[in-house]
Amino acid sequence: MNVESVSKQDQRISRVCDYINQNLDAELSLTLLSGVATLSKYHFHRLFSAFTGVSLIRFIQLMRLKRASFRLAFEQEVLIIDIAFEAGFDSPEAFSRAFKRTFGQSPTGFRASPEWPQWHSKYQFDMPSGGVLTMNVEIIEFAETQVALVEHQGPREQVLNCVGQFIAWRKETGLSPVKTSKTFGVPYGDPNTTAPEDFRFDVCGSFKGEVPANKYGVKSGVIPGGRCAVIRHNGSHDNIDETIYHLYRDWLPQSGEELRDYPCFFQYLNFIYEVDECDLQTDIYLPLR
Numbered sequence: 001m002n003v004e005s006v007s008k009q010d011q012r013i014s015r016v017c018d019y020i021n022q023n024l025d026a027e028l029s030l031t032l033l034s035g036v037a038t039l040s041k042y043h044f045h046r047l048f049s050a051f052t053g054v055s056l057i058r059f060i061q062l063m064r065l066k067r068a069s070f071r072l073a074f075e076q077e078v079l080i081i082d083i084a085f086e087a088g089f090d091s092p093e094a095f096s097r098a099f100k101r102t103f104g105q106s107p108t109g110f111r112a113s114p115e116w117p118q119w120h121s122k123y124q125f126d127m128p129s130g131g132v133l134t135m136n137v138e139i140i141e142f143a144e145t146q147v148a149l150v151e152h153q154g155p156r157e158q159v160l161n162c163v164g165q166f167i168a169w170r171k172e173t174g175l176s177p178v179k180t181s182k183t184f185g186v187p188y189g190d191p192n193t194t195a196p197e198d199f200r201f202d203v204c205g206s207f208k209g210e211v212p213a214n215k216y217g218v219k220s221g222v223i224p225g226g227r228c229a230v231i232r233h234n235g236s237h238d239n240i241d242e243t244i245y246h247l248y249r250d251w252l253p254q255s256g257e258e259l260r261d262y263p264c265f266f267q268y269l270n271f272i273y274e275v276d277e278c279d280l281q282t283d284i285y286l287p288l289r
Helices: 003-022 030-037 041-052 056-074 080-086 092-103 107-112 116-121 156-173 237-255
Strands: 138-142 145-153 183-188 200-206 219-223 226-234 265-268 281-287
Touching (some): 003 030, 003 041, 056 092, 156 200, 200 219
Antiparallel strands (some): 138 226, 145 200, 183 265, 226 281
């Protein structure tokens, strides 16, 4: 198969993956999805497995369980029975069996103390790129922003533990409310090249003043102001690296700009418990001199 043919098939499978993530509550039949891919249903399921490394049925289940996982971890007020039905299961018992078989924890156990590294390991399959990334980069003046933050140090797969702490702090104290405050993430280094034990990441929310002492480890901090290039990443946070690398590799050399001594950072415009994963929007800021 030549490069052009591979790219065409890659785009077809990417189109199907996007459709699945946009329609998790629909009946996703082989006939329907092969039509989305414009491929014969007799070959589609094998082509899908060849490009993603998992079967079509398993991919759909994993995407539904992924959404259910975020509901369990970050929406404590939502009943497990409701999450089970939303994920397409006929009963909480069937949901519990599938969840535990996949992640090694029951839904109740995961809600109480999620094992994020084990969870992440189930999503280490190939995702088609969907073609060439089109960049729309702006240069803006970012205003210095006081924040409340919780620091993570360790494997990137455990960052969500700190996210959970920060959400719990917000809900308990009412400070830096998610509806009226900005939410940021600051990675101090590339998690793909930094030793897991050395990777640092701050989970932040805009907040003026000193953060009161608390049991969650949240404290005061500042994101410095200055010129920044900004690009919007649409979709899952799992492939945000593609947009970041495109910014460094393609835009920066052509721009003539020089980098400032501060890491790139993210502003999360919406959240996984509000929208489907495919509808997530994240602004990536690259500090410039």
